[in-house]
Amino acid sequence: MLKFTALRLALPALMAGLLSANTTVSAEETVHLYNWNDYFAEDTLAKFQERTGIRPVLDLYDANDVLEAKLFAGSSGYDVVFPTARPFGARQIQAGIYQPVDKSKLPGLAKLDPAVYATLQDIDPDNKYLVPYLWGTTGLGVNVAKVKEAMGADAATDTWAIVFDPKQAAKLKECGISMLDDATEAFSAALAYLGKDPNSRSDKDLEAAAQVLKDARPNIRYFHSSQYISDLANGDLCVAHGYSGDILQAKSRAEEAKKGVEVGYRIPREGAVLWTDVMAIPKDAPNPAAANAFIAYVLEPPVVADISDYVMYANPNLEATPLLDEAVRTDPGVYPSEDVKKKLFVLKTPSDKEQRKLNNLWTRIKAER
Amino acid sequence: MIQELFKRLHLRDRQLARVVNIGTPYLWLGLFFLAPFAIVLHISLAETALAQPPYTSLWEWVDEGVLQVRLNLHNFVTVFTDELYLAAFLNSLWVALVCTILCLLIGYPMAYAIATAPERRRVILLMLIILPFWTSFLIRVYAWIGILKPNGLLNNLLLSLGLIDQPLTILHTQTAIYIGVVYSYLPFMILPLFANLTRLDFSLLEAAADLGCRPFKAFLKVTLPLSLPGIVAGSMLVFIPVVGEFVIPDLLGGPDSLMIGKMLWTEFFSNKDWPLAAALAICLLGVLVVPFVMMQRLEHRIGGDEL
Numbered sequence: 001m002l003k004f005t006a007l008r009l010a011l012p013a014l015m016a017g018l019l020s021a022n023t024t025v026s027a028e029e030t031v032h033l034y035n036w037n038d039y040f041a042e043d044t045l046a047k048f049q050e051r052t053g054i055r056p057v058l059d060l061y062d063a064n065d066v067l068e069a070k071l072f073a074g075s076s077g078y079d080v081v082f083p084t085a086r087p088f089g090a091r092q093i094q095a096g097i098y099q100p101v102d103k104s105k106l107p108g109l110a111k112l113d114p115a116v117y118a119t120l121q122d123i124d125p126d127n128k129y130l131v132p133y134l135w136g137t138t139g140l141g142v143n144v145a146k147v148k149e150a151m152g153a154d155a156a157t158d159t160w161a162i163v164f165d166p167k168q169a170a171k172l173k174e175c176g177i178s179m180l181d182d183a184t185e186a187f188s189a190a191l192a193y194l195g196k197d198p199n200s201r202s203d204k205d206l207e208a209a210a211q212v213l214k215d216a217r218p219n220i221r222y223f224h225s226s227q228y229i230s231d232l233a234n235g236d237l238c239v240a241h242g243y244s245g246d247i248l249q250a251k252s253r254a255e256e257a258k259k260g261v262e263v264g265y266r267i268p269r270e271g272a273v274l275w276t277d278v279m280a281i282p283k284d285a286p287n288p289a290a291a292n293a294f295i296a297y298v299l300e301p302p303v304v305a306d307i308s309d310y311v312m313y314a315n316p317n318l319e320a321t322p323l324l325d326e327a328v329r330t331d332p333g334v335y336p337s338e339d340v341k342k343k344l345f346v347l348k349t350p351s352d353k354e355q356r357k358l359n360n361l362w363t364r365i366k367a368e369r
Numbered sequence: 370m371i372q373e374l375f376k377r378l379h380l381r382d383r384q385l386a387r388v389v390n391i392g393t394p395y396l397w398l399g400l401f402f403l404a405p406f407a408i409v410l411h412i413s414l415a416e417t418a419l420a421q422p423p424y425t426s427l428w429e430w431v432d433e434g435v436l437q438v439r440l441n442l443h444n445f446v447t448v449f450t451d452e453l454y455l456a457a458f459l460n461s462l463w464v465a466l467v468c469t470i471l472c473l474l475i476g477y478p479m480a481y482a483i484a485t486a487p488e489r490r491r492v493i494l495l496m497l498i499i500l501p502f503w504t505s506f507l508i509r510v511y512a513w514i515g516i517l518k519p520n521g522l523l524n525n526l527l528l529s530l531g532l533i534d535q536p537l538t539i540l541h542t543q544t545a546i547y548i549g550v551v552y553s554y555l556p557f558m559i560l561p562l563f564a565n566l567t568r569l570d571f572s573l574l575e576a577a578a579d580l581g582c583r584p585f586k587a588f589l590k591v592t593l594p595l596s597l598p599g600i601v602a603g604s605m606l607v608f609i610p611v612v613g614e615f616v617i618p619d620l621l622g623g624p625d626s627l628m629i630g631k632m633l634w635t636e637f638f639s640n641k642d643w644p645l646a647a648a649l650a651i652c653l654l655g656v657l658v659v660p661f662v663m664m665q666r667l668e669h670r671i672g673g674d675e676l
Binding site: 074366367 | 417419420421422423452453456518519520535538541623624625627632635637638639640641642
């Protein structure tokens with residue numbers, strides 16, 4: 001009788017095995033990419049293949065955790081991965097996951113904004129391993145009409161208070177609030193709301209932040225790192241804690257659907273995370289030459305400009321900026337003003353012990369225990 | 370002499386056949402159960418490390434001929450002392466129990482109806498049970514999101530019928546997990562029950578009726594006890610995998626429904642604590658062995674009764 005279950009589990013694995021065997025036998029050169037969901041333009045990969053003859057194979061993830069688990073397990077089979085620089089890329093460098101990029105094959109590095117590229121040196125001395133891909137912020141996506149209806153037309157929405165102040169959040173509970181399922185992001189947001197150092201790991205501050213999150217918990221519908229994109233676009237959520245570009249993608253999807261849903265992206269005035277996602281080549285990448293070729297391709301201004309236009313995340317390529325759509329280049333959600341930029345902060349890498357403490361607190365908060 | 374040789378060869382063949390017959394299941398068990406179990410047990414006794422793979426080695430040659438072995442039992446201590454894991458275990462067992470009972474209540478009448486249907490219709494009915502397997506499990510669970518969400522099919526239907534005036538919150542609650550699990554695992558209850566009930570000798574029921582037993586009482590006294598092996602098999606097939614279920618609670622459940630499958634995920638992915646995840650997996654196995662042994666005992670007893 002147990003055969004039923006065994007078969008059910010074994011079949012997909014078997015089929016996956018057959019498929020992957022197929023891809024490795026084929027004579028043509030391939031480059032295996034492991035990237036976030038919705039993080040290339042529609043034709044980025046097709047054009048790469050047209051140009052180089054290397055066939056890109058793309059897998060997707062929606063959380064750094066998933067990527068990191070595969071990298072730590074080893075033999076992931078990926079040639080290029082796109083982790084967030086802090087804290088993930090930093091930790092992965094420490095664990096010896098990556099091989100250096102071949103800078104001689106990457107002339108495009110010179111076009112990168114030194115303000116972004118050079119600031120990675122504290123986690124990646126000499127920029128040996130990480131090449132910046134795109135950057136963005138973590139803020140709040142709002143369903144403009146529904147939030148107005150629930151809170152009044154004059155209520156401020158560019159504040160963490162709409163999630164963390166139970167009085168305000170209770171009004172939005174019915175139409176739905178979601179948060180990223182990410183302990184570091186959640187705690188930094190709660191600490192910013194309290195006006196404390198968002199990177200603080202002191203017991204006192206973490207306790208205060210945990211209390212804020214606990215109080216907010218009954219008003220949160222779910223914790224997820226990608227579900228909110230379609231839910232915001234469909235009007236199934238009022239407020240989503242999420243990544244800037246994902247929320248802006250939800251905004252354009254809602255516009256395309258023409259169902260009268262208007263999504264807005266807000267950078268909270270108390271401060272928000274500024275993050276940079278990077279490209280890196282795992283030590284055990286099957287085809288590092290193709291990986292370098294792909295990174296070189298992304299560093300070309302027209303290529304990364306197309307990506308930014310499509311995914312609504314800013315790129316650190318100085319020559320690409322003028323090539324962007326006017327609407328994207330001037331969108332303060334993509335390229336925040338200097339005033340707003342001052343309030344943004346970068347995450348520091350917590351130690352293993354601190355990370356474990358954050359995650360443990362986070363599991364308890366989510367489970368209301 | 371030639372005859373003698375043939376006889377010997379024959380004997381050797383038979384011995385070989387016996388070895389193959391008995392050896393294959395053991396080889397299977399060793400390869401696909403014992404070896405993975407040993408690996409997981411090994412990891413559960415290690416410590417986390419910032420490396421690839423992210424745990425320390427259990428042994429180390431320190432001096433010439435001196436092998437130092439470090440066994441870290443702290444992970445098991447954590448699993449047993451942190452009430453979070455205990456709560457997750459209890460809730461997983463509870464969900465599995467509720468779903469097994471629901472599957473039994475829904476599945477038994479269905480299996481009975483199929484078993485007693487005319488031959489030709491029986492094939493069609495069985496097909497209908499098996500047909501959903503032709504679609505990916507993941508897609509079928511995803512479909513439930515579309516049905517259960519606040520703006521989804523079910524709520525819109527109930528709203529338009531005027532039965533409710535506010536959308537019901539079902540998605541991301543434990544109720545959604547029950548619905549998803551019962552839907553997904555119902556065939557695993559029905560199929561063994563059906564296999565059992567088709568073998569039921571219905572003349573026994575006629576005999577009971579002739580002796581003046583009412584149909585319901587005949588069901589309780591005859592059908593139910595005879596179908597006990599089917600009930601046990603079906604219940605095990607539902608209960609055991611549901612305890613460790615990850616996909617359904619992750620997609621349909623809310624963050625407050627702690628389940629051990631999700632805890633394993635958190636330890637493995639978010640905390641990168643493979644040793645603790647492995648210790649949890651070992652404990653989960655321990656929890657699951659208990660009902661399995663109970664089933665074995667029960668089957669022995671039933672077998673004994675029949676003899």
